[in-house]
Amino acid sequence: MLILVLLGSSQLAGQATAQSNWFQFRGPTGQGIAATATLPKEWGPEKNIAWRQEVPGLGWSSPVVAGNRIFLTTAVPQSEEKKADQSLRTLCLDADTGKILWDVEVFLQDGETAPRIHGKNSHASPTPYLEGELVYVHFGHMGTACLRQKDGSIVWSTQELSYRPTHGNGGSPVIWGDHLIFSIDGADMQAVIALDKATGELAWKTERNVEDIPKYFSFSTPLLIEVDGKTQLISAGSGVVMAVDPSDGKEIWRAGYGKGYSVVPRPIFANGLVYVCTGYDRATLIAVRPDGEGDVTDSHIAFTIDRNVPLNPSLLSVGTSIYMISDNGILTCLDGLTGEVVWRERVGGNFSSSLLYADGVIYLLDEAGKSTVVKPGNEYEAVAENDLAERALSSLGVIDNDILLRTEKALYRIAD
Template sequence: MPRAALALCFALALALPVAAAEWVQFRGAAGDGHADAAKLPTEWDQTKNVAWRVELPGNGWSSPVAAGGKVYVTTAVPGEGKGDYSLRALCLDAKTGKTLWDAEVFKEDGKTAAKIHSKNSHASPTPVLDGEFLFVHFGHLGTACLKANDGSKVWTQEALKYTPVHGAGGSPVLAADKLIFCIDGVEKQAVIALDRKTGKVAWQTPRDAKPKKPFSFATPLLIAVGGKEQVVAQGSDVVMALDPKTGTEIWRVKYNGYSVVPKPLFANGTVYLSTGYDNPVFYAIRADGTGDVTDTHVAWTVKKGVPRNASPLLVGDAIYMAADDGTLTCIDAKTGAERWNERVGKAYSSSPVFANGHVYLLAEDGTATVFKPGSSYDPVATNKMGERALASYGVDGDALLLRTEKALYRIERK
């Protein structure tokens, strides 16, 4: 196949939802919350349509990832001293929930541990799974590559120290031979790429934004524009698009916002993103620019119903946003015009999933709402778990993986 055709196929793979792929990173195979072909149940509770429920050691808000009949999560288990934690990765059998291995990756010393937000944990970034390797990230405490079959360490990277605010949150992504993540602490704001084979720093690009509130928790997004890859990385007051091979900046847009959590979307040649706190604005940015394109490539903005924590979801020509006050808003992806909004629950931190013609929401109180996307709000089911839930869903085949404060559930039709 000619190189041009290969490049086109790769670009399409990045831009379109993956129908039947494994859930190998935050928000799934394509990083967009789509598991289109998965035949997930629409109704459940703590026992109905529950294949298994496994209480996890410690605590963590990282989302589960799954492939090859196995499920992986990270967690932080309290140690003997006050504030001590064992930062761990776990592998579970996807069919039974049995723990196959439980490995310590790093230790956190309570004497020097940074304080975290009440809605955060010491294990919030979601792992990335790539064949025989599992990449785990604990923010300022370090990053590691483990063997997926037994949890043994391939490499660790602990040299990238910085002072966090409220702990860690952003997850890493893989781009060819690099693992890429954001650092947005007090004294350092940058995008980092590690060599995926060695863990050594391949490049690091400073944000050069000088925000008053520098901390953010964003997850990068890998896209293709004009046959060339870009990694879109948000931070406080700025979003940057970089060449994932070199870290060279391609374009940037400046805004007012900090503590950025939602992961951006990409479609129609456009990047869609929320600016975080205090007053979030939803941006649509054409991704074909060069340099500072703040004044030239912002297609439209929306200020109503914009989430601070949950990532937006694109289905067809509509974007769905679950806000912190429990409001669900549907907007036109091309114009930003509001189609409808509905109060569907309480606060949302978990990012939604689209599967088999349904959208799945998960509120912080553990209430899961299922609805059909369309020209008006069309509810299908409301499922109450009775447990706090801040992690986003995972999907394994036709099963939904739902992590609560205490346990991990496998939910599938019986």
């Protein structure tokens, strides 16, 4: 089903989102870098908390910001039954107070027919994307929609691209030109999808065409990069990472990585290389030169790392170094050009949240709500440790010089 409400001309104005706004998963660059922010380094339940706002239901989408408004998605069970219907909702919060300004149901998921999700997932895990006066929300197999930021009114929604997920949904959308783009990696469909961002109609679909892997599901968010003056969309899935032309979906190159599946981390691009984590059962990190064509598996992989590579948290680039936190709490600094390990340090805890860099330090958030602030460099140096003691799987957001931290029950604005 495709629902369309015509856009007025006023809603087409102001297409560019200010770089200071955190408008997509992992911020303006999509790689966890807050280039101009000076963020707090210390906080606690009673320290440096501007506000704490309870959020209904459960969702592990990250907060995104436009001006003085913060947007989240969540899934609210409609009863206490084990297979309760889920109201899939979008929320808008006032950035100064945390007050919920509007709360809109986008889709209703039938609990009796809903697929089972992983214990670390939610029915609202993909992060929204903001552009102009609009907010684009994605709920995987349940559908995609465009809402007005002002009041949450639905511009369009579509459930045309239904597929069979495994463990739920996860990958977030991106925008390039007139297209809203995301990856579908379910048990019965594996493809990169582009919708017309003005209508929700299918613009193009590029299938992965991967065979002989044990499981086909993945959850990664694509990344847009520039190579030799041309844009590539990097999409990692089970068994393969692909680069496609975002204008028409034509495949540019692909690199295979065997039987890797349930790929979660978003790729990053630095040092002229695309860095991809290959998923379960044992993750490896491959660094790919993106200037090839066709199958570049044997020709363009610069190096491979097979120890302490994350299954869930995305990587971070600082200078020429690459930082990664394994799911069981080992932080590694790599030489991003050669793959040589500079140092490893056990931070402790279990991790799902991706790394964040701002004002000369790296922020890590573990699943129990404990944060570690680390100074990048040739040796491990912890600057601070902070504990909110609430379950936390979302990646951090940034607003001005403050941190947005989502826990299982609430959203925090952390400010000096």
